[in-house]
Amino acid sequence: MLDTAAIEVENVSITFDGVRALDRCTLRVEKGESLGIIGPNGSGKTTLLNVINGYYRPEDGRVMIFGRRIDGLPPHRISRMGVGRVFQVxxxxxxxxxxxxxxxxxxxxxxxxxxxxxxxxxxxxxxxxxxxxxxxxxxxxxxxxxxxxxxxxxxxxPEILMLDEPVAGIHPIIKEKIIEVVDRLRRDGKTLMVVSHDIPSILRMVDRLAFMNAGSILMVGDPDEVRRSSKVVEAYLGV
Ligand SMILES: Nc1ncnc2c1ncn2[C@@H]1O[C@H](COP(=O)(O)OP(=O)(O)O)[C@@H](O)[C@H]1O
Ligand SMILES: [Mg+2]
Known part of the structure; x- marks a missing residue:
């Protein structure tokens, strides 16, 4: 039997004022893995974290934490299941x-x-x-x-910690500290989801990298491969 994942997001969709912030988004994060998420502004990264920790309820699809279905549960219940969150602001x-x-x-x-x-x-x-x-x-x-x-x-x-842009706009000395803290949590076996635009920093905090665009995960894999992929380069440069 496959081991249960820490986080499973299956075909999750959510719409705000006609905008599909998540569009059949699917993602699996293994226990003890640190997964990075990159993607253009507005691609749905923060919304994805909000769906996982219960701030938003998906219209469609399901979310599981350690094999238990949690979409629709309030944030404090999800937090008690071992999910922590660090907000961008x-x-x-x-x-x-x-x-x-x-x-x-x-x-x-x-x-x-x-x-x-x-x-x-x-x-x-x-x-x-x-x-x-x-x-x-x-x-x-x-x-x-x-x-x-x-x-x-x-x-x-928490067994799972999600961080949204943890180093954005942070002084370089503290930024270094934050990267070290996240890397230590990773080595201690916590399950992490790290959203960041800062590629050199994120590469030091994650084991795998996911690329998100227009509300879905387009690619997940080895961080170097993902960031060099033509899909990712095109989405960022708009070519
Ligand atoms: N609470 C909300 N109300 C209205 N629109 C929202 C809300 N949350 C997110 N959105 C919209 O969903 C899309 C994805 O946003 P977001 O998840 O914040 O992207 P990212 O974090 O990748 O920059 C954007 O178009 C954004 O305006
Ligand atoms: Mg965001």
Whole structure:
């Protein structure tokens, strides 16, 4: 028997105001694999992540997490099944401290023992210096806020983590940190989905690369092959 995949998206479609954001989109992510997704603006990458974590309900098709059908379930239920998400736009609580931001994620968790010490360990894991713990999150740099977002997503110890453009617009030093954190999660066997326009960065974070265009996955495979393929080059250059 084939091992169950971490994520299976089968023929999923969704339309907004007549625009088919996902058009019979099909994708399989194996357990412990890190999959990158590239594709032009508006090709449906963020929508795909939103369907997987329950923000959007597909009109058609199905979504499975570890073999269990989840389309139609609310986001908090999907989150409890071990799916974490880091959004493109940082969404820290600016008037709470860095540590409080991370601990606040605990409200979604069943097991809340040692929340503070776990939050501190996660700060170490993502490379947030502990002396920032009492700093208001609104006062740390944009890149550090992104690290706070990643730390929050990691607090419930998700098996699957989806990151949407994690290095876009981030200062090079923090960008390097983020790439290292994601790469470490990959080596620790987490299942990852990473959406990014930054090809050199994404190549350091993923095992396979998928190319998305007009709401469907056109190609999945070895990262170098995918990015060099004529389909991908044409879609980006519009030739
Ligand atoms: N909530 C929404 N309401 C209306 N249109 C949306 C919504 N979400 C996505 N779309 C549309 O779906 C298409 C795909 O968007 P998106 O998934 O954000 O693309 P990408 O992340 O690849 O840039 C775009 O045409 C976008 O305008
Ligand atoms: Mg997007």
């Amino acid at each position: 940082t969404n820290v609580f600016k008037n709470m401290t860095v540590l409080e931001n991370i601990m606040a994620q605990g409200v979604w968790m069943k097991e809340r023992k040692n929340l503070r010490s776990r939050a501190l360990e996660i700060m170490d894991l993502v490379g947030l210096p502990r002396n920032l713990k009492d700093e208001l999150a609104g006062n740390v740099s944009g890149g550090q806020q992104k690290l706070v977002d990643i730390a929050r997503a990691l607090l419930p110890q």
